[in-house]
Amino acid sequence: MYGNLNSTTARLLDENGTIAKQWNMSGSNAYAMALKDNGNLVRSVVNNGNQLNGAAVAGKVQEVDPSNNVVWEFVYSTSTYVTHHDLCLMPNGNVLLIAWYNPGNAALQALGYTGNQNKYPTRIIEVQQNGTGGQVVWEWNMLDHFIQDVDPNKPNYVVISDHPERMDINVPVSSLGGPGGGGDWFHVNGIDYNPDLDQIAFSSRLLSEIFIIDHSTTTAEAATSSGGNSGMGGDFLYRWGNPDNYDTPGTQVIPAAVHDVRWIKPGRPNAGYLQFVNNSALGNTGTTIDAIDPPLNGYTYTRTPGQAFTPSTYDWRHVALTGNSGQSASDRMPDGNTFVAISNGYMYEVDTNGNVVWQYADGPQKAFRYTCDDPGIIALLGADPCGLNTGVEGSTGTAIGISPNPTTGSLFLGGLSLSSIRAITVMDASGRIVSRPAPQRTIDLGTHQNGWYLVELELTDGRHLFERVVLNR
Template sequence: MSLPTCFSVPLLGCLLALPLRAAENQPAAAKPDQNSGWVLVTPRHAKETVLLDSHGKEAHVWPANCEAAGSARLHPDGSILRLGRMPLPAPFDKAGLRGGRLQIIGWDGKVEWDFLDAVGDHFAFGDAIRLPNGNVLTAVLEYKSRQECEALGRAGDAVTDAGLYFPGLMEFKPNGKNSGLPVWKWSLADHVFQGHHPSLPHYVYPGEKAGRVDVGVKSHLKGPVWLQPLEIDYHPQEDLVLMVMGGTGEVWVIDHSTTLAEAATSGGGKRGRGGDLLVRWRGPKPAPGMEQKSVVLSAEWTPVEGGALGMNVLRMDGSPATTTVESVRLEKDSFGVSGLDLVLRDRTAPAGNGEASMLGVLPTSFSFDPGSKSVVLTEGLRGQIRFTGATGQWAHKNERGGVKMKILRGASTGQECCGNQAQATGSTAPRTGGPVPAALPPPQKVEEVQTAPTAKARLYGPDLLDRPPSV
């Protein structure tokens, strides 16, 4: 498996009391003081999902019949919802992406729902969550042809005949063991603006259109993989969906209270703004003249005091990059950011170490339990899980699903993170009769390493499971 030469989001919640059917084989009871929380680990290249207690000890394993394609979710009855990997149909079959299969697996390992959501116009991708009404909300990638992209205002030289995959959301009502009825949909394709063709809809130049995304963004990525939904989370009281968007490095907020028709417009729903984005945020605005280097990697809803909304975010900022977990306050009416508090400052990327940057010395996702104030950081490519909480600190190294990856060693400072390539100021050829040039970086070489990547590890409070397993 070949990887790019820069650090990237991995190819890479709100805790719900879900009304789920009781499992046939419930977990056995445990003493309350044995455990102060649960960590759900999803190896990317293995078929098992693993439950750890708050000391990092393995407590349970769910088998499956396919590899994972995203992070799993734990339910009170001991079942899990997972996004699985399946062979994708055209036009998605050549892009090297994973997804398309939604599964609910009981504590006893029995498959309760196995729905193949991969068709010619979309497939389930990135993340999925079960809503309080029992429906499943999944992020998707939706296919738009070259002609459709150009009709939306994408420049002809910024798209190929393979088209583009637009991020979106779909909600399904499980219908039997192997099917789901679509009941709601949101697509970014309905909420773009463009500055390329004055004769096409939603033309704005120069500038922005509130609640919409420039269809020309990332024009150097000619497709089809363009923007990728990495995580979603659901706020049950406010009926809002949070989405972390790879490609822009932003967190988006979408009104789920819209009807199916309203979700494709700029009107309707509780906020009167239809499916337009209520929030687009990637960090505090930089000082005038400074480059925005902040990127949101992971986010979850969290309770905050007062009448505001709260998000916890894992953000990477600066060069070399530093990762922090922060609590962001959003005003309910305007959805503007009114506060930013530090929860945890983690690490700064080491310079000049290709292996360190590629294999995840910096975390790629996080999960936070507001009750215990515990936090879990996932270094996805390395498969490393780091826990900090009331029971102390520990690290768990995933050993399931080992793969070989190719990395570049010998990256120079400024090249180890975020695609921030050093800018050449002239020829690097040796000069004669002049000053000695600065030392060149060490030559890069490709090496193969063994690792066992994971998706986001999710942290849950000790009282989530109806009958916790013995640990």
């Protein structure tokens, strides 16, 4: 599912590239959108009259039903703050948003900032629906976590390398002002939430880093260095990509832009890893999808004093088939496949061997890949959206009788006479047909990837029987 920046449509594609659902809305899409379990769309919207501007500015969030009706919307845009870039849906129905906050240059200089321009520190808010509107129920501000080493008379004067949990207010950024110009200081562009840890991850293009903070705090605790599950308040629990930002030796493993950080979901290969788009890992347009295994220890992350956060390099990498120095997105699927959306390029999916199993000629700034059993997909398209009905149809005493299940590769078909079977079809978990063997007692899955498959038997009397099998070699 995706909606191109500044367009007024959102599209849900099936595996054949057919538009399964399209929303036609008023107001331009901003950077991101996502599907709720009820089938409604939540999207960031370009608000008319924004006073603060920059790349991928939004200012508004909306929930839209399948008939294009706005269920609720919330404007977060004044001369002091505005939302931009990504959003993240939470299990409680709330939405996490990224914002710029403009405290004024005097406030920044009071914290030891040596620049003269107005810069907008990052703010993260959690918005809850309130009738047809919304309300902020939690907030985190980078402004509360600045340190500096230029003015010993200020209370936040420290040795930067001793405090990687906080941000050097005078840290060099890769491009002054960012792609959007003006006050876009750190260009935070991606956000994700881990409900098991109650933590938030975000990516910063101009710092070439990804970060984790504690969400279990109150808003008051988030402004301090204590409280929450971690006991660290709103300080950084973890950061990775550019140790020079906290005056620590180490390789800059994210050389330039980074986008779309997200935790790999439970039950998927490398679950718990952080996956992200390393836009220029191999040069200006040499994009990779990287994943790292953060050194989690309870609700914090281990680090040897004086050294950079580990790992020292990526734990997993897919070299993208095309590249872009900015934007783009990725996801890891339950079967181990990797979905990639390269901005201004195209979307594709590769299996664990790097073989392309799906592609589509559109390159949005961000896209989401949903599985057939996702509640939002079922709410939109029905109980069997991909034609994967796993119930056995037939009279009492009629069964496919496939064994063994799970299998290591070879299946035996019993319970029916071969003369009663017109055709056999085997599909993978995405509904893609992987084989159509001739009617026979043995079905060979030995050349396929581990996962679950659906075996369909078309009978000569017109009935269709289905059985789900698991391949585990």
